[in-house]
Structures are given as structure tokens and as C-alpha cells.
Amino acid sequence: MKAKHHVFSNKDITVTYNPSICTNAERCALELSHVFRQSVIPWIDLEADSNENIITQVKRCPSGALQFCLNKKEAC
Numbered sequence: 001m002k003a004k005h006h007v008f009s010n011k012d013i014t015v016t017y018n019p020s021i022c023t024n025a026e027r028c029a030l031e032l033s034h035v036f037r038q039s040v041i042p043w044i045d046l047e048a049d050s051n052e053n054i055i056t057q058v059k060r061c062p063s064g065a066l067q068f069c070l071n072k073k074e075a076c
């Protein structure tokens with residue numbers, strides 16, 4: 001069965017998470033734990049830090065499970 005992408009948005013950005021390719025290395029949760037939370041639902045809190053810091057962390061995801069887009073510029 002194909003896993004569904006999880007979608008999180010604030011007013012400026014949308015972050016998607018694809019659990020089927022996540023390597024569970026926990027880089028996101030270790031490096032920006034107040035945004036990428038391990039035991040709270042919804043697990044990504046896009047209000048917890050600046051968009052710049054969140055985007056930087058998304059780009060550090062080694063598997064590509066985390067992606068982002070800018071709400072105004074792209075069809076998310």
C-alpha cells in the first residue's frame with residue numbers, strides 16, 4: 001500500500017512529508033525539535049520557528065522525504 005504524503009502549511013510555506021522514503025535518521029527531530037516533533041500530533045509545527053530556519057532544515061533531509069514550496073510562488 002502506498003503511504004500518503006502528509007501536508008503542513010502556514011501562511012507562507014507548505015511542507016510535505018513522505019513517510020515511505022523517510023530513512024528515520026531523525027536529523028530533523030534532533031536538529032529542529034520544536035518544529036519536527038516526535039510525540040506530538042501534528043508532528044510538524046510550522047509556527048514554531050522562522051520560515052527561513054524551517055526551509056534550511058527541510059533542505060538537510062537526507063532522503064528527500066521532506067519537501068517545501070512557497071505558497072505564493074508555486075502550486076503546492
Ligand code: SF4
Nearest residue numbers: 022023025026028061
Ligand atoms: S530528516 Fe528526513 S529522512 Fe530524516 S527523519 Fe526527518 S524526514 Fe526522515
